[in-house]
Amino acid sequence: MDLAARDGARGLVLESTFSSLPETAASHLPLLPVRRLMRTRFDSLAKIPNYCGPLLQVHGDADRIVPPALARKLFDAANEPKWFVSVPGAGHNDPPSRAYIEALDRFFDALPARTPG
Structure with missing residues (x-):
């Protein structure tokens, strides 16, 4: 995320990612001041507004490590064009599903052509 926000990219794919590490930790340890x-x-979350290219974000709806709500929070803060794919029944470390691979293929096919230079 940091590199794409600073230097740009033809496209960015975020898989099972979070808004911030402290926010993710707080979701697991709500009684401690981890933030x-x-x-x-x-x-x-602070960096994604600086990225201005196409974004594909994929997250399993059964992720018990990074709550899907934190992924959605990050996605909501992103610029267009953007696509969110929620993978039914997928956890944090599950192998890529067919839905994920198909979304990835569509995303790569839709990326703008590389300009010479």
């Missing part, structure tokens, strides 16, 4: 204690942020 304040964590130094490593991986704050994609």
Whole structure:
């Protein structure tokens, strides 16, 4: 996310990702002040508005590591054009589903042509 936001990309694919690491940790440890204690942020939510290319975001609706709501929060903050694919029954580390591979193929086929230079 960071590299695409800083330097651009023809397209960006985010798979089972989160809005920020502290927010993900807080979803698992709601009684601890992890948002304040964590130094490593991986704050994609703050960076995604700086990315201005096509985005495909894929997330399993049964992900128990990164709650789907945090993936959707990140997606909602992204610029257009963007596509979100929710994979029914998929967890965080499940192999790519047929729906994911088909969405990936469509996404790559729709990317703008590379310009010389």
